[in-house]
Amino acid sequence: MFLHNLKYELLAALRVKAFIFWLLIFPMALGLFFKTAFIGIYEKNDMFSTVPCAVVLAEDNEALRTVVKSIESDEKPLFKASFVTDEEAKELLRKEEIEGIIYSEGGRLKLTVAGEGMNETLLKAFCDQYNANADVLTSTAVSDPAKLGEISEILMQEITTVKDNKLVNGNTDYYVEYFYNLIAMVALFGAQIGMTITINNQANLSALGARKNCSPTPKSVSVAASLVSRFAVQTLTMIVCVTFQHFVLGIDFGEHLLLVYLAAILAGILGVSLGFAVGSVGKGSRSTKEGITTAAIMFCCFLSGLMAANMKSILKEHVPFVNKINPAAVISDCFHCLNIYDNYDRFIEKLIVMAAMTFVFAFIGFILTRRRKYASL
Amino acid sequence: MENTVVKIDGLVKRYKDLTALDHLSLEIKEGEVFGLLGPNGSGKTTTINCLLSLLSFDKGEIEIFGKKMSPTAYDIKRDIGIIMQNVAVFEELTVYDNIDYFCGLYITDKEKRKQYVEEAIAFVGLEDFKKFYPKKLSGGLLRRLNIACGVAHKPKLIILDEPTVAVDPQSRNKILEGIEQLNQGGATVIYTSHYMEEVEQICTRIAIMDKGKKVAEGTKEELKKMIKNTETIKIEVRELTEEIRKKVSELPHVYLAEYKDSQLTVACSGGKHNLIRVLGVLQENELHIGRVYSELPTLNDVFLEITGKALRDKED
Numbered sequence: 001m002f003l004h005n006l007k008y009e010l011l012a013a014l015r016v017k018a019f020i021f022w023l024l025i026f027p028m029a030l031g032l033f034f035k036t037a038f039i040g041i042y043e044k045n046d047m048f049s050t051v052p053c054a055v056v057l058a059e060d061n062e063a064l065r066t067v068v069k070s071i072e073s074d075e076k077p078l079f080k081a082s083f084v085t086d087e088e089a090k091e092l093l094r095k096e097e098i099e100g101i102i103y104s105e106g107g108r109l110k111l112t113v114a115g116e117g118m119n120e121t122l123l124k125a126f127c128d129q130y131n132a133n134a135d136v137l138t139s140t141a142v143s144d145p146a147k148l149g150e151i152s153e154i155l156m157q158e159i160t161t162v163k164d165n166k167l168v169n170g171n172t173d174y175y176v177e178y179f180y181n182l183i184a185m186v187a188l189f190g191a192q193i194g195m196t197i198t199i200n201n202q203a204n205l206s207a208l209g210a211r212k213n214c215s216p217t218p219k220s221v222s223v224a225a226s227l228v229s230r231f232a233v234q235t236l237t238m239i240v241c242v243t244f245q246h247f248v249l250g251i252d253f254g255e256h257l258l259l260v261y262l263a264a265i266l267a268g269i270l271g272v273s274l275g276f277a278v279g280s281v282g283k284g285s286r287s288t289k290e291g292i293t294t295a296a297i298m299f300c301c302f303l304s305g306l307m308a309a310n311m312k313s314i315l316k317e318h319v320p321f322v323n324k325i326n327p328a329a330v331i332s333d334c335f336h337c338l339n340i341y342d343n344y345d346r347f348i349e350k351l352i353v354m355a356a357m358t359f360v361f362a363f364i365g366f367i368l369t370r371r372r373k374y375a376s377l
Numbered sequence: 378m379e380n381t382v383v384k385i386d387g388l389v390k391r392y393k394d395l396t397a398l399d400h401l402s403l404e405i406k407e408g409e410v411f412g413l414l415g416p417n418g419s420g421k422t423t424t425i426n427c428l429l430s431l432l433s434f435d436k437g438e439i440e441i442f443g444k445k446m447s448p449t450a451y452d453i454k455r456d457i458g459i460i461m462q463n464v465a466v467f468e469e470l471t472v473y474d475n476i477d478y479f480c481g482l483y484i485t486d487k488e489k490r491k492q493y494v495e496e497a498i499a500f501v502g503l504e505d506f507k508k509f510y511p512k513k514l515s516g517g518l519l520r521r522l523n524i525a526c527g528v529a530h531k532p533k534l535i536i537l538d539e540p541t542v543a544v545d546p547q548s549r550n551k552i553l554e555g556i557e558q559l560n561q562g563g564a565t566v567i568y569t570s571h572y573m574e575e576v577e578q579i580c581t582r583i584a585i586m587d588k589g590k591k592v593a594e595g596t597k598e599e600l601k602k603m604i605k606n607t608e609t610i611k612i613e614v615r616e617l618t619e620e621i622r623k624k625v626s627e628l629p630h631v632y633l634a635e636y637k638d639s640q641l642t643v644a645c646s647g648g649k650h651n652l653i654r655v656l657g658v659l660q661e662n663e664l665h666i667g668r669v670y671s672e673l674p675t676l677n678d679v680f681l682e683i684t685g686k687a688l689r690d691k692e693d
Contacts, residue, residue, distance in 0.1 A: 001485065005482075008467070008474060008481075011470060015469035015470075206465070207463035207465035208466070208467065210465060211461060211479065211526070211527075213431055214429050216454040216455040217482045372430070373430060374431060377431060
């Protein structure tokens with residue numbers, strides 16, 4: 001009986017056009033929109049990692065050559081420096097083949113750039129650091145020449161370690177948060193299909209529910225089959241969503257892709273349960289319940305930062321408990337933890353919170369739909 | 378003696394101050410096509426919903442197949458087929474899948490179910506529409522699908538709640554023929570409607586309801602005998618004077634004679650040759666007579682006489 005119900009509930013759920021739009025097409029379109037909007041930022045970030053520049057030496061500077069060589073030998077160098085003449089350097093800058101010219105005169109560095117931006121800032125930071133270190137070495141040579149070698153070694157180490165170091169194996173990119181929130185939104189849109197569980201099984205909400213209630217199939221079996229079918233459909237949706245974002249849009253979810261899938265699936269199941277619970281409250285019409293559910297989802301997503309990335313931080317400062325009970329925030333936090341922390345403790349904690357929320361919502365749904373007779377239809 | 382299939386005793390259902398069912402009692406025997414006739418809001422659907430244990434009620438007892446009905450009386454539910462007033466099918470499933478789904482809620486044997494589903498499709502004449510989705514079906518075909526979903530498992534008791542609302546005449550006839558066939562196949566049928574012609578056509582026994590009460594019950598012949606009217610004569614005639622109208626009203630067996638909009642309406646109670654006598658009076662006075670009708674009483678007349686109002690509004 002359960003399998004018979006499940007088979008047709010699955011078939012029916014997979015064919016609802018509104019769900020196909022809201023759960024698949026809309027998030028894909030929004031993902032594309034985000035990607036398009038952030039593409040410039042991504043490209044700039046990519047250039048930040050290797051900045052082309054020219055070095056013009058007024059006199060030979062062995063120390064500078066050593067430092068530059070050391071930086072360039074890194075796996076992902078911050079600079080790519082060319083030692084050229086002044087004319088050649090200016091020509092390269094004019095052609096925009098380099099971001100700046102570093103002049104070495106009297107042991108100190110000067111910088112000439114053609115624009116403003118992260119790359120220019122980085123070059124300036126390097127020059128400032130070099131000059132500061134040169135000053136330290138000069139004063140050490142005067143005050144305590146014996147320590148010159150030791151100081152020189154320390155300073156060299158300091159400069160060569162100025163590189164893009166990842167703390168964890170995730171993607172800490174600020175903009176990837178939008179894609180986490182998008183996954184959270186898709187997961188919560190599962191509430192729409194969760195809501196139909198109640199509508200299709202309650203005699204006071206639909207003729208279909210009334211007919212089912214007249215059959216010899218126990219209501220618990222019918223509701224359980226509906227719930228499992230929605231879980232399955234939403235799981236499929238979440239897999240498609242993450243796959244599309246990662247493999248089609250090229251969003252970097254770090255090196256824990258399988259865990260991203262796991263979190264997304266659990267989030268989707270949470271969304272379905274949320275809809276099941278919301279749909280079970282009160283007797284409103286289908287359209288009323290759909291409206292309430294959609295509004296609730298969008299509000300949760302707004303609070304979690306889908307529309308304004310810093311919203312979660314604002315709430316954390318003023319009303320921290322909101323982030324703890326907002327399913328959208330919990331879901332996006334889960335992804336966040338996966339990419340920020342170098343262990344899984346927080347990630348697992350968030351998964352447990354999601355599982356607990358799922359259980360609570362499903363329990364509420366079951367309790368409220370268990371009613372067998374109605375005062376009015 | 379015929380077995381009692383449904384027994385409703387002193388059923389009371391209230392919605393706050395409104396009494397939807399007022400001590401309703403019914404007994405339906407095996408093999409009957411029992412009609413629940415009444416205007417909209419008379420309590421027919423409420424009765425059905427209480428019968429099916431969908432609706433709670435304030436007072437009374439309901440027994441089906443000799444057992445007390447309850448939401449968990451699955452053994453009773455197994456033998457009931459329900460055709461709702463509103464079409465209750467999955468929009469996303471084909472005709473075949475819908476029937477198979479609902480049949481599968483009652484029948485677990487796959488082979489048996491397959492056979493039942495094919496029979497139900499043939500029964501409602503949807504053989505050419507098996508792969509169609511409900512959206513692609515006309516109103517009449519959709520109603521037929523609704524019926525197939527309710528009867529595919531071959532129930533002993535079939536409840537039809539206004540199944541022909543907004544249905545074209547062809548589909549309506551097909552549905553009514555189908556109900557008669559189901560009854561001939563051994564099913565007991567409860568049929569609710571506010572269309573008296575349908576109830577007269579197919580029901581073997583009828584209960585007339587108004588304001589949550591049963592106002593009359595019996596076969597259609599028994600119901601018609603309950604009222605004074607046996608014949609209503611309508612004659613198109615011009616310039617009928619009050620004197621002549623009075624003469625008509627004084628004829629034997631005539632208890633009402635009205636003249637309005639060039640039409641004389643004469644209601645008779647019993648007797649024979651009433652029409653000849655009325656026409657005789659008009660001819661004596663050399664009046665020009667137009668069309669003449671003689672109507673036997675209908676269930677509407679029964680309802681009108683018992684409740685003082687028509688069974689259904691003119692727009693119905």
